[in-house]
Each structure stands twice: as C-alpha cells, then as structure tokens.
Amino acid sequence: MAPGDKGPQGGSRAAQPDHESGAAVADFVMVTMLVSFIFVGLMQLGLFLHTRNTLIASAAEGARMGARADASPADGQARARELISEQLSSRYAESVDVGSEIQGGVRVIVVRVSAPAPIIGPFGPSRGLSVTARAFAEAQ
Template sequence: MPRTRGERGSAVVDFVLVSTILVPLFLGILQVGLFLYVRNTVTAAASEGAHYAAVLNRAPADGATRTEELINGVVADNLIDSVSGDATDIDGQPGVVVSVRAHMPPLGLWGPGISFTVQGHAVKETGE
C-alpha cells in the first residue's frame, strides 16, 4: 500500500523515538554486566589471596601481593584503589582477611562512579 504524502518521513521519527528508549537501556545493562564481571573477578582474587596467605609460614602481606598479581592483567589497574592483607580472628581461630577497595566509573558521561570493597577470608594453618 503506497504511503500518503503526510506519512513521508515517519519512519525516521519512529526510529528516533524508539532509540531514545533502547540505547540507554542497552547501556545500563552493559554497565551492570561490566560491574558484575569486575566485582566477581576481584572477589575471587581476594579469596585466593587469603587462602594463599593462610598457608603455614606465610604472612597476610603475601596474600595481598598474590591478590594484586591475580588482578593485574584481568582488571584495569586504575580501577583498584587499594589491596591489604590483615590477620583476623574467625570463630576463635587465627585467620587472614584480604580486602580490596575498587571503583567502577560510569559508562556514560554523567552520574557518579560506584565504589565497592570486597574481602576474602581464610583460616590460618597451624603447625599442630
């Protein structure tokens, strides 16, 4: 069916109206996926670093170093603010906690970034 003279150019308007809804929705989903990837990667590295430091004759600082090694090359260095390893008490047992402070910048040009902290815990091995 041929278009009438008054409908000429309506496809462009429809495209613009639909795009103003779909593009921000797509970018939001992309941002959430990127955040979850970075958070899960950093959490796994912190957990692995804590387990590494929990081995007999290793210090909590060794766990922080191991965590940094695991994060390097996977997550951009400018996203990680600090990595620390400390001795702690886990249900009455000596343990190690590795903490990582990081942030995610916004995908677009507006809005604040998201800061987050993750921790990995492990019970320290004893020589008994």
C-alpha cells in the same frame, strides 16, 4: 478505510494530504535511542558485575594464599594484587589490605580490596567497590 473508499467529504482517501508522512522516521529514531540506552545500561551492568566478581575471586585467592602454613599474609596481598592487575588493570589493585582476625577462636586471614567502579558515561554507582575475603590460617 479500504482503498478506493470515499472520505468524509466524498473525495478519495488518496487525494487527501497524508498528515503522517515521515512518522516512520521519527518512530525509528525514538525506538533506536531507547534500544541504545537499554544496550548501554546492560553493558554497564555487565562490566560492573564482571569487575566485582573478579575482585571477589582475586581477594579470595589472596586470602587462601596468605592463610597457607608456608606463606605470610603479605604473600596473600601480593597474590591478590597480581591477579587483579592481570585480569583488570593495575589501578584496581592499588588498595589491597591484608590483616588477621580471631573469629570463633580461630585465626583468619582477611583481604580487603577497594577499587573504583567501572563507569561507561555518566551512568553507574557513585562510589567504588569494596570486597572482603577470609580464609582460615593453616598455622594456628
């Protein structure tokens, strides 16, 4: 209705009680909560991906270090722990395992990292992260 139009009982619309007073406040609260949950979810995803990518890069660097001709696999393990501790936290570097395998007739250094998943609130994966990196050993 346009302003000044008569309502169904013949009175003006301005004289009738407004049944939607306060609806803007309720809408604002509901939309704000929805946007907040989406923001927290995106922060959770970003933190998880950052942690995962950092663990992958650190494990790969550790595998390359352990595969050098003048280094041992234990050097690669130490390098991976050092990088993870510097970039994330020492609690993420507690489970760094190194070993060697033969793949296709070539000796390969393998670094495995298991770490807790970063969680904001009750959201996030229920199990931790596990990444593996491999590098061909220079000394065959």
